[in-house]
Amino acid sequence: MWAFIHKLGSPKWFYAISERLMPWFWVAAVALILIGGVWGLAFAPADYQQGNSFRIIYVHVPAAFLAQSIFVAMAAAGFVFMVWKIKLADMAAAVMAPLGxxxxxxALFSGAVWGVPTWGTWWQWDARLTSMLILFFLYVGVIALRGAFASRDSASRAASVLAMVGVINIPIIKYSVEWWYTLHQPATFSVTSRPAMPMEMWLPLLLMVLGFYSFFIAVTLMRTRSEILRRESSKRWVRELVGEGP
Incomplete structure (x- = not known):
């Protein structure tokens, strides 16, 4: 087990395996988003209360899910980097932040657009919207910290600490509609109950969520590979890869 973890943390091994995995995730992302988008935007029935304005859910919900998941992944990568000093984890965390x-x-913009026909306003300072705005500021803070230090190690440690502390905001986002009064509707997906929407509206949303996650994995693999080449440029295997000789 520890041998596999050590191997997984090797930039050279990751660079090789990601080259084989990346095309599959790109194909999955394009196919799922295309099918789910066309199905949801063109063929799913209109909502009986919101009409066609509900269709923004096919962008808003996947983006919101992914925004939260990426921050959790960043916090986990930061923990791995701080505890086991695996620099590949820090590389992955660094490239995840801008996408997150x-x-x-x-998610914030699409929610604001959706709020106009649904709530009659672009913005409300309720718990769900405010905690999502805090998440955006946390992302900006992580990105800013990585550029605020002359030492890469200091920047990585500071960004990792902020991600690990800031992850407490994720359960606040998730349970805000249950803990406080909010205009925001309850969760669309639930593992303990059947979907509130009919299947012909719910299935394209599921495809869009899976497509967004496939897109995230593909982009993370691609950008981590670039980060590996940038940080490991002095290593022999990188020089040989780019044709500079031993």
Missing amino acids: AGMTFV
């Missing part, structure tokens, strides 16, 4: 910030912005 982008997904959080998409």
Whole structure:
């Protein structure tokens, strides 16, 4: 087990295995998002209360799910880096942050657009929206910390600590609609009960969620490979890979 973990933390091994995995995730992302998007936006029935305005759910919900999941992944990678000093974990955390910030912005913006026909306003300072805004600021803080130190190790440690502390915001986002009064609707997905939506509305949403996660994995693999080449440029295997000789 420890041998596999050590192997998984090897930049050279990760670079090789990710090259084989990445095309599969790109294909899955394109196929799932294309099928789910066309199905949800064009063929799913309109909501009996919200009409066609509900269709923004096919972007809003996957983006919100992914924004939270990426931060959890960053916190886990930061923990691995701080405890076991596996630098590949820090590389992955570094490349995840901009994508997580982008997904959080998409979730906030799409939620604001959805709020106009549903609530009659772009924004409300309720628990779910405010905690998602805090998540966006946490992402910005992590990215800023990585550029605020002259030492890469100091920047990595600071960003890892902020991610591990900030992850406490994730359960607040998830349970905010249960703990406080909020305009936001309850969770769309639940592992303990049947979906509230009919199957022809729920299935394309599931495809979109899976497509967004496939996209995240593909982008993370691609950007981590680039980060490996940048940080490991002095290693022999990298120089041989790029054709600079031994």
